[in-house]
Every structure is written in C-alpha cells, then in structure tokens.
Amino acid sequence: MNEILHRVGVIAPQKDVYAALTTIDGLAGWWTEDTTGDPDGVLEFRFATAGGDGFDMKVLETSPELVRWEVVGGPEEWIGTEVSFELSQVDEFTIVLFKQAGWREPVEFMYHCSTKWATFLMSLKQYVETGKGEPAPNDVLVSNWH
Amino acid sequence: MNEILHRVGVIAPQKDVYAALTTIDGLAGWWTEDTTGDPDGVLEFRFATAGGDGFDMKVLETSPELVRWEVVGGPEEWIGTEVSFELSQVDEFTIVLFKQAGWREPVEFMYHCSTKWATFLMSLKQYVETGKGEPAPNDVLVSNWH
Numbered sequence: 563m564n565e566i567l568h569r570v571g572v573i574a575p576q577k578d579v580y581a582a583l584t585t586i587d588g589l590a591g592w593w594t595e596d597t598t599g600d601p602d603g604v605l606e607f608r609f610a611t612a613g614g615d616g617f618d619m620k621v622l623e624t625s626p627e628l629v630r631w632e633v634v635g636g637p638e639e640w641i642g643t644e645v646s647f648e649l650s651q652v653d654e655f656t657i658v659l660f661k662q663a664g665w666r667e668p669v670e671f672m673y674h675c676s677t678k679w680a681t682f683l684m685s686l687k688q689y690v691e692t693g694k695g696e697p698a699p700n701d702v703l704v705s706n707w708h
Numbered sequence: 709m710n711e712i713l714h715r716v717g718v719i720a721p722q723k724d725v726y727a728a729l730t731t732i733d734g735l736a737g738w739w740t741e742d743t744t745g746d747p748d749g750v751l752e753f754r755f756a757t758a759g760g761d762g763f764d765m766k767v768l769e770t771s772p773e774l775v776r777w778e779v780v781g782g783p784e785e786w787i788g789t790e791v792s793f794e795l796s797q798v799d800e801f802t803i804v805l806f807k808q809a810g811w812r813e814p815v816e817f818m819y820h821c822s823t824k825w826a827t828f829l830m831s832l833k834q835y836v837e838t839g840k841g842e843p844a845p846n847d848v849l850v851s852n853w854h
Binding site for chain 1: 710713715716717798799803807814816818822826827850851853
C-alpha cells in the first residue's frame, strides 16, 4: 500500500481548522467551492476543471483531533482509499498531519494528487489564517492535469 | 520502504528544466540560494532557516530524461534515500515526476518534507517559467518547522 503524506501548520486555534474540515462552508473555502452533502454522512466535492467530476467522501470520524473520510465515489484509483487529518496544537500552530492511505499502486496519478493535496493544504492554511483560500475553480495549477 | 511522490508540469522546453536540475545557478534559483559543490560529484545545499544545516547529494545520473541523487549528508532520516526527477515532454509542458525513495519509516518529518518538496517543485516551475523562483531563505513557509 502507498500513502500520500503532508504536514502543515496553521496559525489559528484548533477549533477553526476543525470547522474548516467538518462544515460545508469551511470545506468550500479551501478545497472546492462546489461542496455539498451531509457533514455527518457523505460529502460531495465537484471540480469544474475535471469536467464536473469529483469525489464522494463518507465521513468515518470527526473528533477535534481526527477527521477521517473513506472515498466512496470518484476515480477508480481513489475508491476505497482513506483520507485523514490529524490535528494537534503546538505553540500558536495547529498542526495538520494529512494522509491518503490505501493507494494500490504508485501510479502517475498518485504523483499528481500528492502535489495537488499539498497546494490544497496550503489553501486550507491560508483560508483559516486569512479568511480567503484558493479553492477550485480558482485553485493553483500544477501541470497539464490542472 | 516509503516514498514521497510529486508531479508538476513546467511550461518550458525540457532542456531548461534539465539545466535547473543540473547546474549550480539553476538549483540556486529554486531550492536554496546557498548551493555549492560539483554538479558531476557532490552537491551541497544549505538552509539558513535550519541553522546552516542542509543536504549533500551525490549525483548518480544526469541524462535529459532522468536526474538522480543519493543523499550522502544531512538529517539521519534522509541518509541513503534517493531523490530523482524524471523528465518528459507533453505538449507545451515538461512533466517532472519527482520521487524521494527509501524512507525507512513514515515519521512526522517525512510528512513535513513531502509538503516542502511540493512547494519547492512549484518554485522550480515558477523559476523556469518566469526566471524567478522562491528558493531558501525566501521559501514558502508551511509550518512551525519552516
């Protein structure tokens, strides 16, 4: 199994980062504006740059220290992977340990998703710190795959 | 073994990206201004934010399609890992497949390095496309670990 890992530190209280990961408005502020669904059920993230495709995430756990989702809809490579955000406070930073676990093969798409997750986590940091992130459709472009 | 993977697309000829990976001036333009050493031997990258610490990379291979380094000096977790950049041309993009292979454990420092590599690869893209990257000491800060 292969994992995408990232770590960012957000200069904000942990509860603010938690809200950005567990509410529709929060998620729409840094990942994709087209976020709908049930924060306690299945969340639906859509991306215009991907022709309207996106990801459906079943919320497995939401505690102040850990948010976990299972991918139940989206590209074949993503189905069954688990996305998690582990939160802790260190000085003025809320540390976010991000993981997408369960990639079956380290395909080129995984390389791409790793870089995109990094830019979206920097968008999360910016959103919580300043009120304005860079969610899709105005996300940072990293390559020909957007 | 664990790997950090990334993919960026640089809107520039492949030879320009290759130069940014294989010359002192090029490397200093996107990773760290304090780059010295021998592009055919051992490269020395230093970071003021890390108290002058950094990485020594033994150049294993430099072909237009693949640049490979072995980490021979630096933090214990990095020693013996291999960093590679695979280059190819797709339309107007030079695609860079980045890998740091051989991490013994997915320690928290690996999460951090994954995110930092992403921001430095975006700096590489920006440097080659515009002539100005964001190398250390003016690199993008991602957390309390810089």
